[in-house]
Amino acid sequence: MGLFDRFRSNKNTNTDNGVLGPLHLDGWTAHIDNPRNLKPREWRRKLVSPRGEIRFKLKFYGERQKGSSLIFGSQTSRPLLYAYSEITHEQTLLFDGCKHGYDALFGMDFTQEQINNRPAEHVYIDKFGCDTFAVILSAYYGFNYEEEATDEVDANGLVELSDGSKMPIDVVKRIGFDFFQIIGVNDLQKQTDILNEELS
Numbered sequence: 001m002g003l004f005d006r007f008r009s010n011k012n013t014n015t016d017n018g019v020l021g022p023l024h025l026d027g028w029t030a031h032i033d034n035p036r037n038l039k040p041r042e043w044r045r046k047l048v049s050p051r052g053e054i055r056f057k058l059k060f061y062g063e064r065q066k067g068s069s070l071i072f073g074s075q076t077s078r079p080l081l082y083a084y085s086e087i088t089h090e091q092t093l094l095f096d097g098c099k100h101g102y103d104a105l106f107g108m109d110f111t112q113e114q115i116n117n118r119p120a121e122h123v124y125i126d127k128f129g130c131d132t133f134a135v136i137l138s139a140y141y142g143f144n145y146e147e148e149a150t151d152e153v154d155a156n157g158l159v160e161l162s163d164g165s166k167m168p169i170d171v172v173k174r175i176g177f178d179f180f181q182i183i184g185v186n187d188l189q190k191q192t193d194i195l196n197e198e199l200s
Contacts (some may be wrong), residue, residue, distance in 0.1 A: 019043040022100065022139055023174040028092050029137065041142060043177075047083055047135035049090065055132050056083040058124035058184065058194065059091065069126065069192045073097055077114040078104070081195065083135060083180065094137065097182055100197030102143055102178045109162045125186065126192045133184030133192075140179040143200065145172060 014031040021029070021043035029045035038044055038195050048054055062071040064077035071077045078097025083090070098110045098118075125131045136146035143149075149169065158166040184192045 012094045015044045017042075019139075019141060020174055021045065022137075022177070022180075023171060024093055024100075025137065027076050028170070032136070038171075039140065042138060042140050044136070044138045047053060047094075047137060049085060049088070049092070051084055051085075051088060052089060054134050056135055057131055058082070058094075058133065058135070058182075059084050059120045060116040060122050060124055062122075067138075069194065071124070071195050077110070077118055079195065079197070080118045080120050081116065082120050086132075094135075094182060095195060095197070097199075101180060101197065102176050103174060103199050105161050105167070105176050107162060107200070124184070124194060126186055126190070128186055128188055128190055130186035130188065130190075133186055133194075136181075136183040136185070138179075138181040138183075139177040141173075142178045144174065145169065145176065 013035070014033045015035050015038060016031055017038060017040065027050055028047060030048040032044060032046050035044055046054065047056065058081060060071050060079060060081045061075055062108055064071055071079050071081065080096050082091040098104055102125045121129055127190060143192045149159060153169050157169050159169050159172050160166050180195065180197045180199060182195040185193050186192065
């Protein structure tokens with residue numbers, strides 16, 4: 001059984017369902033063939049570097065409660081996760097709770113200290129002692145910006161965020177998701193839920 005088989009069904013489809021997904025992950029993902037239980041507004045992909053790497057270490061800022069596999073934000077800020085390649089020493093941003101999701105854009109106003117003072121120094125290790133993973137990413141877009149945000153878009157196609165700045169509506173549609181999930185599959189092909197963030 002391959003690394004991503006547990007996310008596949010017997011249907012002759014893949015995860016190309018028309019949902020564009022998070023802008024910051026462009027060029028770093030690939031489709032999953034025959035996905036299981038893919039929802040109409042869900043974007044789901046496997047993490048693949050531009051060089052074709054599929055296994056990564058995960059560095060994060062946040063907290064893990066005893067007995068839980070999940071990463072949470074701290075009392076003062078939101079979680080931050082990167083995927084890191086030991087081969088190229090490249091890292092790419094997977095999720096920033098201060099910048100990604102509906103709440104970060106429209107519901108919360110973070111200070112610069114809260115945003116900047118989040119060193120992603122912890123390396124994620126699962127309950128099996130593994131620290132390298134194939135990574136599955138999922139974002140769900142429950143908010144219909146086409147219908148519900150029309151009146152908020154100005155003549156330049158910009159939307160005002162909670163901090164007073166403005167962002168193109170086309171960018172908002174891609175990073176204003178209301179749920180984000182990260183799943184890791186270790187070298188033993190054991191699956192771990194690493195992040196499950198409700199963002200609206």
